[in-house]
Amino acid sequence: MNVNSQTYHSFTILLVCCAIMWGVQIVSAQTVDQRLKITAGTNITSLNNFKSTLKYEYEANTVLLHKLAEKNNWKLTDTLANGQKVALQEIGDDGSPLYYETFADEAGLVSRATTLNTNGLLGLNLDGENLEVGVWDSGIALSDHVEYTSRMHVGDEGAEVDKHATLVTGSIISTGIKREAKGVANKAKVISHDWSRDKIEVAEAAANGMLLSNHSYGIMADRVPDWYFGAYTKVAQDWDKIMFNAPYYLMVSAAGNAQKSNDNASPLFGRDNDGYDVLLGFTLAKNGITVAGANSEIDKHGNLKKASVSAYSSFGPVDDGRIKPDLAGNGSSILSTDSYSTTSYNLSSGTSMATPGVTGSLLLLQQYHEELYGSYMRAATLKGLALHTADDVDAPGPDYRMGWGVMNAKKAAELLFNKDYNSYITEETLANNTVFSMEIQAMEGETLSASISWTDMASTFVNKGELNNTMKALVNDLDIKITKDGKTFLPWKLNPGEASSNATNGDNAVDPFERIDIPNARGNYTITITHKGKLQNEFQEFSLILSGVQMNACSVEAPQEIEIDTVDEARLNLTWEQNNDALYEVQYRETNQQEWITEYVNENSFAWEGLNLEHTYTLRIRSFCSQNVASEFGYAMTFTFKGAETVLESFNTLNIAPELSFNVFPNPAFNAIQLNLNTTDTTMYRIVSTSGVELKMGKVPNSRIDVSDLPPGLYVLQVQDFGLKKSAKFYKY
Incomplete structure (x- = not known):
């Protein structure tokens, strides 16, 4: 049966009181009504209590760090030979010093986000205007850089201006005074913080309506014992608690650059130089997105032509077998803002630079969803959308190098646009001992894809020193399956013991995201969502995303015979x-x-x-x-x-002779469209996006036009011959 999503109510007084009590300035990234919609689903009481716990731990930890640093001759902060900053952040459960470091060696940025920008391929004019993203880094960005046009604000008093933070911030919001340095969301705002109190400050901001935060840093891989790699530790648990209690907030973090480091001498799979099992810290949180770096080539239509994982990017798996990294940013050395002066720029690289590209793209998708449907997506929906639409690389299914593939913001935006036509997105709640089921019709010959995504509770299990402990961190285990004529289709899964092997289909018992792909689907299918065991809290919210479906029998044609x-x-x-x-x-x-x-x-x-x-x-x-x-x-x-x-x-408002009946078929089209007009050598055509951006033009040989190079979407065809003009819309699969 279908279970309706739990309805939340806005507690305005509670929100304002908590903001005053915490000493937090309510963010200006959204309107008051928008913030209230976000925070209505936030467990403010739990976040407030957890924030108090984090503050107590931080203060006690600071005292302990200074004592142990003095005793063991550890540096509290350091600048390495390559200019990279590191800082002693915490002491692990086994007494190991945990140093934060920035991840900048070779670069990555999601180029498809430009298709959503003003003058982009889709003509959507999405630039992140009036939206805000949090950036935590080794310092704060240079606030008065000319590229920021007063859209960067400092969230930490007394923090030092930092080159790496400035580079990351510019990748998200640079105006584009220098065209090559234009940010993904070049009209958005950034609140810049240093990393010293990251969890405390994020808990405050998430309770206040923050949608996204960027973390292009992590724990240094060469200063921890081997058991840390792939382990679900307290730091991952803490971040999962924040995201679970703030269901609209999503953390985006860099995978790291330790693929060739040989830092893990005892990996879960392979040898220490294979690159596997070098993720650690909050990159292993269940509910966030961890970003790998990719070298990729994108054509002018936003299609991925080829891609490979970057030579620096850290591989998974998680010890319990979860798929991490989640996806990859499009990689190349990128130009961004530098902290040397208000007009300086610099090239930078690494998963540090892949991550803000993904963060900015996700912000644009939230902006687009709000424009289309009047609300923001839950973080699980946004994460699920990004993983559902990522460009698969190499063998079908996910892998432990680039997760579900290279992020494709263009494809994600098109799926949002076509919701309830050939895609479907819903936010539901599965109650204990219930089943969610629905019948769907596949679009003939297309790939039917169905995925579920949910924000899981933080696990009570925390690894405190056991090497390669495979105890799963997943608390509420949901399952999706598709059936047709007695045949069952199951989701993708990976085997951490054979980390380099291709994905298979089966029961995925570890990931809070599951996806099923059925190529060349035909006919009707049944989608069923269930759960194992007893659901904690008696229910679990989840998001269901479908593509390659015929959600209605409507034809995109205007009524003719009135x-x-x-x-x-x-x-x-x-x-x-x-x-x-x-x-x-x-x-x-x-x-x-x-x-x-x-x-x-x-x-x-x-x-x-x-x-x-x-x-x-x-x-x-x-x-x-x-x-x-x-x-x-x-x-x-x-x-x-x-x-x-x-x-x-x-x-006839288009000045074409009434006897010239004009149609396009097939509509929707696959590789070509046929016109029911007798064309001549002088007949010309133009294909434009629905916002008026010209994509193709030329002559019309044999009344047929090749559209195989166009991505899926809705288009306007214009035909002209000696002053006779006619236009029609067609949909391209």
């Missing part, structure tokens, strides 16, 4: 051919008026009232197949109202 059904003294009833599952937009006016009057109807009929005899009117109609997918308006129909003698006439 007829008069009945006529009264001042009323005209119009009908047209039914388009299954469509919503119709009807626009009408007196012909001598400039403004259209708009109404929406669910049925294939419209009652036009208040008509005056001998007045001339115009009407046009288009179909909506989902909230966002619509046809062009059909030919406008004009008539002079004469009561029972009224006759409709086609009013």
